[in-house]
Structure formats: structure tokens, C-alpha cells
Amino acid sequence: MPKQVTPLPHTVLGEDTPCCPPLAQQRLPAEVATALAPAFKALGDPVRLQLMSMIASAENGEACVCDLTPAFDLSGPTISHHLRTLREAGLVDAERRGTWVYYRARKAVLSQLAALLASGGGTTAA
């Protein structure tokens, strides 16, 4: 039985999380805030934000760690740590194929976060 990369269902955030009444439309319950904050926190680091963008904008919708790592002036373990953070926040999925590991963005989750921040319809852009 080949053990795959999918480690812990630590995920915190799934496609079904009740997260999406826009933040500016009604007050966010404490438990929802607690569930969502880790996702924003994961994006709150320049390196992870770039990683997220590289993964989300990759050609086939997935990016190899071997391509991500050399894009930064950081050690392999450090990049691996940041990727794990993104994974545990539910923002990306990882899959091992042969020697390489590929990361894929969970666009549904990103969309949920976007919907949360979107101003329901007020002073959007001045």
C-alpha cells in the first residue's frame, strides 16, 4: 500500500465551511472567525503569498516543489514548512507522483475567502 502524501485532515477549512456571508454584511460569529483566521494567517506571509500565487497560477493548475523552491532565497526545509502551513490551512492540496510532489490550489476555498472580503455592495471602489 503506497502511502500518499495526504497527511492529516487537519484541514480547518473545507469547501463546505459556512464561511460566506460577506464580512461587511453581518457580524462574523466567533467560531467562524476562529475557523477562518488560520487561512488568512497562512496568507499573511510574503513567501506563502507568493507560493500561493505560483501554485494557483501554474500552467496545469499545479506546481512542483522542485520549481517552487529555487524561486526563493530560502532553504528547502523552509519552503517545505511554508507549504505545509498552506496545506494545513486548507489552501492547497499535495500529491506525490514519482519523485516529485505537486501542489494544487483549492480555488473553491480561495473563492470563499474572496466572497467574505467582498463588500456586499457598498463603497466598493471610490
Added chain:
Amino acid sequence: MPKQVTPLPHTVLGEDTPCCPPLAQQRLPAEVATALAPAFKALGDPVRLQLMSMIASAENGEACVCDLTPAFDLSGPTISHHLRTLREAGLVDAERRGTWVYYRARKAVLSQLAALLASGGGTTAA
């Protein structure tokens, strides 16, 4: 030595920041990621996320600290600290009127962040 050292504008995020090509559409430049990450980091705490929601969803578009503080099981200084973090991240504005201080959400900035996370094209959930 001339004290020219300080230009460090911790504002980080203004309405004119070039932040908005969706994250999944093209790779985020390092400097943009560095400019935007603090905003996400600011939202990456449950208390601040709730504060942000309370402010953004407030009746007149603004919320008094005197209403925000008692909503949490935290000391005044702690709430003040979180509000300052939101302010320095460019997510809210503060205004003093008489005895009280009111916070107001910068919806344009929130919209920018939302646009960044929104899957630009059709690739929303596939």
C-alpha cells in the same frame, strides 16, 4: 548623521497599491506580496477578524471602541493593540469625536484583497 532613516511607511496598503491582478491569474511579484501580506496577517487572528467584521458591518459604517471592547473577553489594551494592527495594515481608519473613538472599515482595500483572491476567470471551482 541625518535622520533619513525613517521613510518606512508602515501603511503598506493604500487605495492605489498595484495589487489587483488575481492571484491565480499571474504570479504575484515579490514586492507586491510583501506589501499585501501584512493585510492578510492582520486578518489572520480570530479577534481581529471579528473586529473587522463588527466594524465593517456596523450601522453607520463605523463602530465605537466602547462597543467593540466589551464584546470580547479581553482587556482594553489588548483590543486597542488589535485595532492598531488593523489600522497599520491599512484596513481601518480611526477618528476621535469627543470622548469616543470610532473605527471605520476601508472597504476599497477589502475589495482589493477580495479581488486578489477571486479566481479571475472561469476556473472557479474546477
Added chain:
DNA sequence: CATCTAGGTTGACATTTCTCGAATCAGCCC
């Protein structure tokens, strides 16, 4: 001016986060 209240600032502490080197695990190829 004295005093009271609403917020903010300072200083300190415990916890977490970021980063790396060393070790380990997972596949490939000779």
C-alpha cells in the same frame, strides 16, 4: 483647576513563528 471616563502607550512575559542544518523518508537508476 480637580476629577472622572474612554482609549492608547509602555514594559514585561509566555507562546508562537521563521529559519536553518542534520537526519530521515520516498522513489529512481546502476
Added chain:
DNA sequence: GGGCTGATTCGAGAAATGTCAACCTAGATG
């Protein structure tokens, strides 16, 4: 099997963060 490469995990140290108690500032009111 033995060795090689890619990626993760482990352990540790420096830096940042969340929280509070104590103190200070801005306005209002007597």
C-alpha cells in the same frame, strides 16, 4: 542491494506576536 536525488521531519535558536498590568493622554464635567 547501493547510491543518488527530491522532499519532509526533527531540533534548535532568533525574532515576532498576544496578552496583561501599570501608566499616560484627550475631553468632558463639576
